[in-house]
Amino acid sequence: MAMQQVNASTDEIDLVALFQALWRQKILILVITLACAVVAVGYAFLATPYYKTTTYLRPSDRSSLDQLNETGIYKLAPDEALGRVAASLSSYDLRREFFRQHPDLFEPIMRDGRPDQLSFSDFNEKAFEVLRPDPKRTDDRNAYVGLALAYPAQMDGVSVVNEFVDFVLDHEREAIGREVAHLAANRLVGLEGQIAAGRAAYESSKESEIAALLEKDAIKAAELQAERDALRIQLRTKRDNRIVQLEEAIGIAESLGIKKPSPLLALNTATIDRGTGQTPNTDGLETPLYFLGSEALSAEREALLARESDDFAEPRIAEIEKELALLGRNPQVELMRQRDTDDLFLADLANWRKEAAHLKAIDLDVEALKLVRLDQPAMTPSGPLKPRRALVVALGLVLGLMVGIFVALVRALLMSNSRVQPI
Numbered sequence: 001m002a003m004q005q006v007n008a009s010t011d012e013i014d015l016v017a018l019f020q021a022l023w024r025q026k027i028l029i030l031v032i033t034l035a036c037a038v039v040a041v042g043y044a045f046l047a048t049p050y051y052k053t054t055t056y057l058r059p060s061d062r063s064s065l066d067q068l069n070e071t072g073i074y075k076l077a078p079d080e081a082l083g084r085v086a087a088s089l090s091s092y093d094l095r096r097e098f099f100r101q102h103p104d105l106f107e108p109i110m111r112d113g114r115p116d117q118l119s120f121s122d123f124n125e126k127a128f129e130v131l132r133p134d135p136k137r138t139d140d141r142n143a144y145v146g147l148a149l150a151y152p153a154q155m156d157g158v159s160v161v162n163e164f165v166d167f168v169l170d171h172e173r174e175a176i177g178r179e180v181a182h183l184a185a186n187r188l189v190g191l192e193g194q195i196a197a198g199r200a201a202y203e204s205s206k207e208s209e210i211a212a213l214l215e216k217d218a219i220k221a222a223e224l225q226a227e228r229d230a231l232r233i234q235l236r237t238k239r240d241n242r243i244v245q246l247e248e249a250i251g252i253a254e255s256l257g258i259k260k261p262s263p264l265l266a267l268n269t270a271t272i273d274r275g276t277g278q279t280p281n282t283d284g285l286e287t288p289l290y291f292l293g294s295e296a297l298s299a300e301r302e303a304l305l306a307r308e309s310d311d312f313a314e315p316r317i318a319e320i321e322k323e324l325a326l327l328g329r330n331p332q333v334e335l336m337r338q339r340d341t342d343d344l345f346l347a348d349l350a351n352w353r354k355e356a357a358h359l360k361a362i363d364l365d366v367e368a369l370k371l372v373r374l375d376q377p378a379m380t381p382s383g384p385l386k387p388r389r390a391l392v393v394a395l396g397l398v399l400g401l402m403v404g405i406f407v408a409l410v411r412a413l414l415m416s417n418s419r420v421q422p423i
Contacts, residue, residue: 021412022405029404036403040396049384053157054131054148055165056375057085064370068176071362073183076176079143081371086145088168090130096120098167105163108154127151144375153384161378169371177366184359191356198346210333217327224327228320235310245289246301252290253297262291 022029059078069075088094099106099120109123110116131146147165151157253259289297311317 018409018412021415022408025408025411028411029401029408032404032407033397033400036400037396040399049153050150050386051153051157051381051384052148052150053161053378053381054146054376055161055378056131056144056146057082057165057372058144058375060370060373068180068364068369071180071184071364072358073187073362074176074180081172082143082145084172085168085372086130086132088172089145089147089165092124094168094171095124095128095164098164101167102160102163105156105160108152145372147378149378158378158380165374165378172371173366173369176369176371177364180362180364184362188356188359191352191359195346195349195352198348198352202346206336210336213330213333217330221324221327224320224323228317228324231314231317231320232310235313238313239304239307239310243301243304246297246304249289249292250294250297250301252288253292253294256290258290258293259295260293261296262293 059082062078065076065078065081096117103116106116106120106123110119127150129148129150131144131148133142133144147161149157149161151160
């Protein structure tokens with residue numbers, strides 16, 4: 001029975017005895033707490049402090065990009081410009097190029113015996129942070145991009161951030177200037193090709209027009225020549241028929257012995273119809289041709305046989321010759337062939353030249369482009385990011401107290417077990 005009471009008393013925890021044991025070891029707890037506090041204070045004041053600085057950029061006004069947009073070949077909205085700048089701020093290549101051009105700003109992070117590129121890569125991975133708004137909020141008024149940098153006390157982090165932002169903005173301006181120049185050059189090449197193609201097409205159309213005009217004149221000339229030949233054949237046939245009539249009349253006159261015109265012919269006041277070979281009478285009767293006498297008829301026959309051309313007998317032939325002479329020299333064709341240049345007759349050439357002149361006159365002042373609005377530049381922070389000295393010291397005190405109590409409890413337990421002897 002006594003054995004059970006002793007065991008029960010040993011298994012139970014006496015809180016009063018526990019506090020008494022801790023109180024007896026208060027010096028130990030205090031020493032351990034102060035030791036941890038000293039370590040914490042040493043870390044807080046001896047560790048290299050890190051600071052954090054941040055800059056914020058917002059979209060610029062639309063009027064700030066008017067000069068760029070008025071070129072007509074490049075369009076950039078303020079939110080697009082902000083997106084370009086944000087992408088460049090995140091670019092490792094641009095950060096590395098900035099590091100190469102400003103090694104003095106990054107000298108504090110360089111370690112002896114380690115390549116500078118590796119030191120910068122480690123710093124870049126841990127120190128830079130690009131800040132963006134919540135993607136769920138699409139309000140343009142909340143659009144921004146920020147760049148934060150955590151840096152050691154030896155580094156001029158404010159200059160790093162501000163100068164890097166200026167470096168990125170200069171890079172983007174130069175990139176836009178090159179893009180505009182390339183677009184203008186490519187468009188000029190395209191316009192030159194269009195002008196050359198337009199000239200070739202017009203030259204081809206002009207030759208086609210000249211060929212059509214000449215063909216039309218040739219067809220008209222062929223028709224006139226055919227008409228002239230037909231008229232000449234007709235006149236020659238009439239002349240041959242007249243000669244046959246004269247020969248018949250001459251034969252009759254000679255057989256009748258009529259050499260001179262007969263007195264009967266004087267009775268008729270009508271003229272001789274050369275087409276029929278008869279002399280119409282006033283009473284409707286025709287006077288025989290042989291009344292003219294063989295001498296007059298023979299003279300007319302000889303004149304008809306000696307005639308070389310009958311063209312004078314038909315006025316239409318003279319008109320045809322005039323028309324043929326005009327067709328042989330087309331003024332429109334001659335003027336088209338005598339042109340010094342065909343550019344004046346190209347319908348779109350004026351617009352092409354106007355556009356080319358506009359492209360050549362583009363003089364974009366990239367330095368005046370305000371791609372973003374600086375809402376807040378990087379400024380010297382009021383305190384370090386880490387270590388937070390007050391917090392570190394407080395944690396050191398709490399941790400020291402906890403360790404001291406734990407050590408005291410372990411010592412009290414060991415001392416208690418050593419005094420208990422088995423019965």
